[in-house]
Amino acid sequence: MRRTTIYAWLMLLPAMVLLMAFTHYPAIRTIIASLHSTARGHRASVFVGLANYERLLSDDVFKQVLWNNLIYGALTVPVSIAIAISMALLVNYKLRGRGFVRMAYFTPTVLPLIAVANIWLFFYTPGFGLIDQIRGMFGLAQQNWIGQPDTVLYAMMVVTVWKEAGFFMIFYLAALQSISPSLYEAAAIEGASRWTVFRRITFPLLMPTTLFVSVNAAINSFRLIDHIFVMTGGGPNNASSLLLYYIYQVAFREWDTAYGATLTVVLLAILLLLAVGQFFFFDRKVHYK
Amino acid sequence: MMDGVVLQSTSKxxxxxxxxxxxxxHIPDGSLTVLLGxxxxxxxxxxxxIAGLETPTAGTISINGRRVDQQPVGKRDLSMVFxxxxxxxxxxxxxxxxxxxQVRKVAKAEQALRLSxxxxxxxxxxxxxxxxxxxSGGQQQRVAVARAVISQRRICLMDEPLSNLDAKLRAEMRQDIRNLQQTLGLTMVYVTHDQIEAVTMADQIVLLNEGRIDQxxxxxAIYSRPATIFAAKFIGTPPMNLVTSATLNAHGETNFPEGSVVGIRPEDLVLDADGPITGHVVMVEYxxxxxxxxxxxxxxxxxxxxxxxxxxxxxxxIRLAYLPDSVHLFDAKSGQRLTQ
Incomplete structure (x- = not known):
């Protein structure tokens, strides 16, 4: 009995060491750091209680990036899911060149976002960028998509959706292929239309995948900021800044590590909330087997 | 016009x-036809x-005198159990x-009535x-049948509906389905590979072999006059004895035509000290x-x-005798029935 216990702990040890060293310990350190001031020059870091969190409440930039991030998540998650499902349904049919189309849809996933951001930078370039050239053909005026505050965030969302939809499509494709064809045949015998079949059978049976994908997409909306770096630097006037980008700016540009830690705690709390939400709310509604 | 389901030179x-x-x-209206093989x-x-889940390469299918082979699956007015x-x-x-x-937007009150x-x-x-x-498997099976029955469609197709059940349940469901078909007067087409199911349930058996109708x-009728060696082997437990005429003629006082296969069902043979066939016992199964x-x-x-x-x-x-008129003769090459 004792021996097996020791054996079990030994087996768990490598994963535990890694998790603790690189996940749990930093998280706890972050929380501690958020309760202290940033050490500057001769002034050592001191315990300040919730002072950093008070600063948070009066920080307009924080409010803006949080709001940006919420819009960003609220739009990119459902849009990339809808596109992923549509693409998966399409390439699940027996159409000619199906393999090629599948590959094409998956390509954005394979390409590094940094490289892709440069291509999109060209697409968005005012005047001679791809989008403006096409607009020019229809006599539409030039637009500086990523240079003006009211379009920049949406321009970033387009890149995100483009990047993610193909990846999510793979999960939907796998899920579609695991649905027994006889279910569709049974529905066809009853005379169900395509839309009815999708609404009453396909979509509900894809729910576990949708849950998985939406949680991932939501997490990514807080995590994936490579294109912000390359394309806008959060600008203009923080219009395209997201929470994680703001953390980077505060912690590693302004070296205000204590406030950076405070912002990180907020990010952690949001991600935790998403995970808990998935666990307690969705899980029951989605899994019927 | 012929009622029921009619297939003409249908090929796939x-x-x-x-x-x-x-x-x-021809699958007559109100009958239970088993497709067996x-x-x-x-x-x-x-x-x-017939369901419309495949389209025929050639030939026609009609239901109650109406051609349906080019019609989409939902329009054929039939139900199916998978x-x-x-x-x-x-x-x-x-x-x-x-x-x-629900799909056909039947009124809610009507739905509730039919469901109960x-x-x-x-x-x-x-x-x-x-x-x-x-x-349980048996309950799932009943739900599948209920889904077919509630449609009140006259034609019901069943694709090996009992093959996933245990033997006892299968015997029960066999009777239940047959009763249901007779009570509701359904035209049922029932696919199975189990000849016992076929023999116990069917009004008509369509015996298939390699894509063609065997009998x-x-x-x-199939049991007492199998048209081919295949039919003779397929129906009956244990299957009909099939031996070459040469063997029988060599070991008995018989005179069966050369190049033929002699079929005698086990129950038509008797141990008889004066019988014409000689052999020895190798196994007894109780x-x-x-x-x-x-x-x-x-x-x-x-x-x-x-x-x-x-x-x-x-x-x-031992010596064996066979009952008169119980011998089936088949051509050894074509497998077709020769006698009677």
Whole structure:
């Protein structure tokens, strides 16, 4: 009995060491750091209680990036899911060149976002960028998509959706292929239309995948900021800044590590909330087997 | 115009092989027709052609005098029970049964009425709120049948509906389905590879072999007059004894035509000290009421069904007699029936 216990702990040890060293310990350190001031020059870091969190409440930039991030998540998650499902349904049919189309849809996933951001930078370039050239053909005026505050965030969302939809499509494709064809045949015998079949059978049976994908997409909306770096630097006037980008700016540009830690705690709390939400709310509604 | 389902020269090709070849068939209104055959004989494909889940490569299909082979599957006004049951895993039993009525926008009150009637008929009243995964195999099967019955469509197709059940349940469901078909006057097309199912349930058996019809007839007609060696082998447990005329003539005082295969059912053979065929016992299988005695006749063997209470001769050597008019003669090359 004792021996097996020791054996079990030994087996768990490598994963535990890694998790603790690189996940749990930093998280706890972050929380501690958020309760202290940033050490500057001769002034050592001191315990300040919730002072950093008070600063948070009066920080307009924080409010803006949080709001940006919420819009960003609220739009990119459902849009990339809808596109992923549509693409998966399409390439699940027996159409000619199906393999090629599948590959094409998956390509954005394979390409590094940094490289892709440069291509999109060209697409968005005012005047001679791809989008403006096409607009020019229809006599539409030039637009500086990523240079003006009211379009920049949406321009970033387009890149995100483009990047993610193909990846999510793979999960939907796998899920579609695991649905027994006889279910569709049974529905066809009853005379169900395509839309009815999708609404009453396909979509509900894809729910576990949708849950998985939406949680991932939501997490990514807080995590994936490579294109912000390359394309806008959060600008203009923080219009395209997201929470994680703001953390980077505060912690590693302004070296205000204590406030950076405070912002990180907020990010952690949001991600935790998403995970808990998935666990307690969705899980029951989605899994019927 | 002919009522029921009529197939004329219906064929279906997959790739370069004929799954179903030149089938002409009348399934009478209100009857239970069993499509019977070994796996790969095309029986399921034939059913799917009738359902509209496959389109025929050639030939026509009509239902009650109306051509349907080019019609989409939902327009054929028939119901189907699948081998896998095809229950929607995310819907409750009630919603599974009501799915078709909901799709066709039948009034809610009518739906409720029909559901309660069908649920009590199938003994599902207490299971309506469950999900399919919470049901036993037999219960799932009844839900699948209920879904077909509630549609009130006259034609019901069944694709090996009992193959996933255990033997006892299968025997019960066999009767239940047959009763249901007769009570409701359904035209039922029933696919199975189990000849016992076919013989016990069918008004008409369509025996298929390699995509073609081997024989069509009532169960007793096929049993008593199999048209081919294949039919003779397929129907009956244990199957009909089939031995070459050469062997029998060499080991008995018989004179069967050369180049033929002689078929005698085990129950038509008797152990008889004065019988014309000689052999010796190699195996005895006790079945309770009966005993199956395997006798070696030269290099071939014959199975004899004898009452279990009758005595077996002490020594291995025996003589066999066969009942008059019980001999089936087949051509050894073509497999076709020769006599009578």
């Amino acid at each position: 090709m997959f790739g370069s092989t004929w799954a179903v070849h030149d089938i002409s068939l 070994p796996s790969g004989c095309g029986k399921s494909t034939l059913l799917r052609l 081998q896998s049951y095809a229950l929607f895993p995310h819907l409750s039993v009630a919603d599974n049964i009501l799915f078709g009525l 009637r069908v649920a009590s008929m199938m003994g599902l009243e207490n299971l309506l709120e469950r999900k399919p995964s919470q049901l 069509i007839g009532a169960p007793d 079945l309770g009421a009966d005993r199956l005695v395997t006798c070696k006749i030269g290099v071939e063997s014959l199975i004899v069904r004898t009452p279990a209470r009758s005595d077996l001769p002490d020594e291995g050597r």
